[in-house]
Amino acid sequence: MTGSPPAAAVPPPPGESSGAFARAVRGVSRLCGAVAAGLVVAAVLVVCQMVFVRYALGHSTIWQTDFTIYCLIGATFIGSPYVLMTRGHVNVDVIPQYLGAAARYRLAVFAQLVTIAFALVLAVLAFRFWHEAWSQNWVSDTMWRARLWIPYATMPVGMGLVALQAIVDFADLLAGREPPFGMREERR
Numbered sequence: 001m002t003g004s005p006p007a008a009a010v011p012p013p014p015g016e017s018s019g020a021f022a023r024a025v026r027g028v029s030r031l032c033g034a035v036a037a038g039l040v041v042a043a044v045l046v047v048c049q050m051v052f053v054r055y056a057l058g059h060s061t062i063w064q065t066d067f068t069i070y071c072l073i074g075a076t077f078i079g080s081p082y083v084l085m086t087r088g089h090v091n092v093d094v095i096p097q098y099l100g101a102a103a104r105y106r107l108a109v110f111a112q113l114v115t116i117a118f119a120l121v122l123a124v125l126a127f128r129f130w131h132e133a134w135s136q137n138w139v140s141d142t143m144w145r146a147r148l149w150i151p152y153a154t155m156p157v158g159m160g161l162v163a164l165q166a167i168v169d170f171a172d173l174l175a176g177r178e179p180p181f182g183m184r185e186e187r188r
Contacts, residue, residue: 025164029081043068046071063142077159109180116166116170122159130153
C-alpha cells in the first residue's frame, strides 16, 4: 500500500467488474437489495392487513406487529450491502473536498479499513448473539412466540455481506478502479 493513488487508473466500464469474486459479491449485494425491498413490501402488506382485520372486522391481531418489525429489521441488515455498493449511505465529504489527491486517497484507505473492521466486528458479535438465541431456543415475549433466531440471523448475514462488499470496494480503491470518495476530479 502506497501513500498516493495509482497513476492514471481507468475504472472499468459499467457492468464490467474487477474479477469473479467482485462480480459474485456485487451480484449477492444486488440480490440483497431485492430481498430487502421484498421485506419492506411484505411489511407494508401485513400492516394493511392488520388495519383491516383490527378496524374493519374488529378482531385482535397477534403476529402482525412482530412480523412487521422483524421484516424492517431484516430489510435494514440484508439491504445494507446493496446500499454500500450503490453508495446510498450518508457520506460526509466536506474534508475530502478540500484535500489534495494523495491525502484524499490516504483518507479513503483509512475509511475503508475502518469500515471493514467495523463490519467484521459487528458480524462476529451478531453471530454470537444469533447463536445464543438459536441454541437456547429464544422466543418473543408476545402471543405469537416467534423463534427469535430467525429474524436475528439477518444481523450476522447482513454485516458479513457488508464486510465482503467493503472488501471489494477497498480492492477497487487500491487498484484505481474507483476514485477516493467517488471524486474523479481534483476539487478545491
